[in-house]
Amino acid sequence: MPALRSHDQYNTTxxxxxxxxxxxxxxRDVLFMHQDDLTARGLAHGDLVDIETVTPGRKLRYEKITVIEYNIAPGxxxxxxxxxxxxxxxxxxxxxxxxxxxxSVPVRVMxxxxH
Structure with a gap:
């Protein structure tokens, strides 16, 4: 998962x-996902999801973020x-x-x- 800036943002401002x-x-509480990935997970544009970092020994979470269909690379x-x-x-x-x-960090979307 890459973290990105919006149009009206300079670094963290x-x-x-x-x-x-x-x-x-x-x-700004949105997660961009490809339509094929939404469909494969039984999700639709506008659903609330939780994201969890998939790394050994950690449980980092971002909860109740709105998934948005976007033309991003599948996966x-x-x-x-x-x-x-x-x-x-x-x-x-x-x-x-x-x-x-x-x-780039591996994440799980649910x-x-x-959970």
């Missing part, structure tokens, strides 16, 4: 709740930072690519309240 790049207005999800920072272990580095956690 958020100037507005609108992201005209991605068509999100008035909020990937994305959320805004700094809101999604709670999912990013500071010491996690991908063993294959060497990518730091803020660029319907909110189903």
């Amino acid at each position: 958020i100037y507005a709740l609108d992201d005209r790049y991605r068509g999100v207005f008035g909020r 990937s999800v994305a959320a805004y930072y700094p809101e999604a920072n709670r999912l990013l272990p500071l010491d996690y580095i991908d063993k294959d690519s060497g990518t730091p956690s803020y660029k 319907r909110s309240g189903s």
Whole structure:
């Protein structure tokens, strides 16, 4: 899961709740998912989900986030930072690519309240 910035954001300074790049207005508590991934998990655009980081020895969670259908690579999800920072272990580095956690961290997505 990469953490990304919205249109009206400079680093961690958020100037507005609108992201005209991605068509999100008035909020930042969203998770972007490909339609095929939504369907495979029995989810629909607008459902509430919980996200959990999948790394050994940790349970980092972001609860009650709204899933949004978006043309993102299948098998990937994305959320805004700094809101999604709670999912990013500071010491996690991908063993294959060497990518730091803020660029890619494995997560589990589940319907909110189903765990």
